[in-house]
Structure formats: structure tokens, C-alpha cells
Amino acid sequence: MLKRKPVNSTFLLVSILLLALSFFRPVPWFVFAFLGFIWFLLTVCGSFFIQWNYHFPSLNSKKDISRNHVAITFDDGPHPLYTPKTLRLLKKYNVRATFFCIGKNIQKHPEIFKEIIQEGHTVGNHTFSHSNAFGFFGTAKVIGELSKTIELVEDLTGLSMALYRPAFGVTNPSIAKAVKKLNLNSIGWNVRSLDTTFRNENQVLRRITSKAHKGDIILLHDTSEKSILVLERLLVFLEESKLKSVTVDDLLQIKAYV
Ligand SMILES: [Zn+2]
Structure with a gap:
């Protein structure tokens, strides 16, 4: 499942690469806007869906239990x-x-x-x-x-x-x-x-x-x-x-x- 730290690192890296690329050839503004939107969406979902364990792990069930x-x-x-x-x-x-x-x-x-x-x-x-x-x-x-x-x-x-x-x-x-x-x-x-x-x-x-x-x-x-x-x-x-x-x-x- 997605986790905050790797997601943030990945988005930061892609943003830096796009910025670097923009020095050589124009990168449309909506590419950055789209990237920001996806990051925002993941962060919001990760904050509201506890089962994602996005910001920190929660214990959500015990599926391997033998007792009923x-x-x-x-x-x-x-x-x-x-x-x-x-x-x-x-x-x-x-x-x-x-x-x-x-x-x-x-x-x-x-x-x-x-x-x-x-x-x-x-x-x-x-x-x-x-x-x-x-x-x-x-x-x-x-x-x-x-x-x-x-x-x-x-x-x-x-x-x-x-x-x-x-x-x-x-x-x-x-x-x-x-x-x-x-x-x-x-x-x-x-x-x-x-x-x-x-x-x-x-x-x-x-x-x-x-x-x-x-x-x-x-x-x-x-x-x-x-x-x-x-x-x-x-x-x-x-x-x-x-x-x-x-x-x-x-x-x-x-x-x-x-
Ligand atoms: Zn409550």
C-alpha cells in the first residue's frame, strides 16, 4: 500500500526533474498542476482512509486469527x-x-x-x-x-x-x-x-x-x-x-x- 514518505519523495523527485527539463524545453503548466492535484488527492485519501496506513500504521483487523x-x-x-x-x-x-x-x-x-x-x-x-x-x-x-x-x-x-x-x-x-x-x-x-x-x-x-x-x-x-x-x-x-x-x-x- 502507498505510504506518505515514499509518495512525497517520488513527487518531489518528479517535480525537480520536470523543473530541470523546463530549462531545456517548455513544460506546460498543467503538467505541474496535474502532478500537484494527484499528490493532493493521495494525501487526502491517505488521511481519511485509516486502512491505507498512509501516515502511520493502525491495527485494523486480525484476519489470521484461528478463534471465531x-x-x-x-x-x-x-x-x-x-x-x-x-x-x-x-x-x-x-x-x-x-x-x-x-x-x-x-x-x-x-x-x-x-x-x-x-x-x-x-x-x-x-x-x-x-x-x-x-x-x-x-x-x-x-x-x-x-x-x-x-x-x-x-x-x-x-x-x-x-x-x-x-x-x-x-x-x-x-x-x-x-x-x-x-x-x-x-x-x-x-x-x-x-x-x-x-x-x-x-x-x-x-x-x-x-x-x-x-x-x-x-x-x-x-x-x-x-x-x-x-x-x-x-x-x-x-x-x-x-x-x-x-x-x-x-x-x-x-x-x-x-
Ligand atoms: Zn469519534
Whole structure:
């Protein structure tokens, strides 16, 4: 797959060669414009498609797993209404999951956050503010966001979180540096439910179940009634398919806490 550094080096080299050539014979301006456009397109796609591992690697699935396990992950909680509902469903079907929580929501609902851990689920970092501008933050600001949530959770539970789920799935060089500096494992997904979009419950469920496979990392959000309805049907489907949800660290055989 394409990676940022070789792509940038290649485009730089081609630009220099074209510039050198332009001293000997005219090179039309649109050749440079086209080159710049392709570079821009690759950079944008690499920043938005986490599976590309363009800026830094994320763990997106565990396809070589022998056990019939998948990992359901929930982003954006804890939510005062839907996280407890999610926890009740997971308990009813006796499965484990992973919650990538937003720092400011942990601050608002510390008891629900602690309950997630007490129920045997894993928690991970999903930034402090989940700002819409997160992709434009510089390295220091990204490190500040991730550290603030790590410290908050350490104070609350004594656990030092080592897993990070990129907000909006966006990656870039600043986030790459922050993840490296804080020694975090970036966790992506290979099944995106799109449960926060306009799609209805059936469409969301079909997106997950139509290609369900052991080793999948499934992205849901514990933030709406629709997701709760999808979750219950998904848990029934998994049970019938002899697939079981485990925590993402269990699926990937990595450590969730330092
Ligand atoms: Zn999110």
C-alpha cells in the first residue's frame, strides 16, 4: 500500500526533474498542476482512509486469527443514556467489547466510565475534545489532547491507556508524531457500520453482517437509540454465526494498558 514518505519523495523527485527539463524545453503548466492535484488527492485519501496506513500504521483487523472472534468497538462515549444500555446488552449476551472514550465525556460521566471497566470491557483514548478541527491541530496540541485523557483516566482508575482510536478516523503527520511520542497503538477498523449517518437500522446492520468474518474489528457508536437496536440484532447474528465479540486487545493479542 502507498505510504506518505515514499509518495512525497517520488513527487518531489518528479517535480525537480520536470523543473530541470523546463530549462531545456517548455513544460506546460498543467503538467505541474496535474502532478500537484494527484499528490493532493493521495494525501487526502491517505488521511481519511485509516486502512491505507498512509501516515502511520493502525491495527485494523486480525484476519489470521484461528478463534471465531471479532471485536466490537464503540466510539464517542460515555453517553449517560446509551452507554448503560450498551452495557446491559453486552452483559445479556455475555460478550466483551472496547469503548474508545472522549475525555470530556469521561469527565462528565466518570461512574459510567468506571462501570465499563468493571464489566470487563476495554477502554481506549479517543481524544479529549473530539474537535471537528482535530485534523488541523499541530503536534503539541494533539499530544496535549491525548495526554489529558490519559491522565484523567489514570486519576480515575489507575489504568494507563495504551490504545488510541483516531477521531473521525483521520490521520496526518501531527497525529503520527503524537502516537509515536506517547507510544500508543492506533486501532482502526475493517467494518465501518456508518451508524451515525442517515442510514436506517436495517442498512447499518446489513453493512456489518453481509461480510462478517472472524478477526473483524467493527466500528459502532454508543451514542444513539439506532445503534442500540443494531447492536442487539448484531449480537443475535453473531451468536447464530458462532462468532463471539471479545475486547480488541484480546483479539489482537496486545496490551490495552501500560
Ligand atoms: Zn469519534
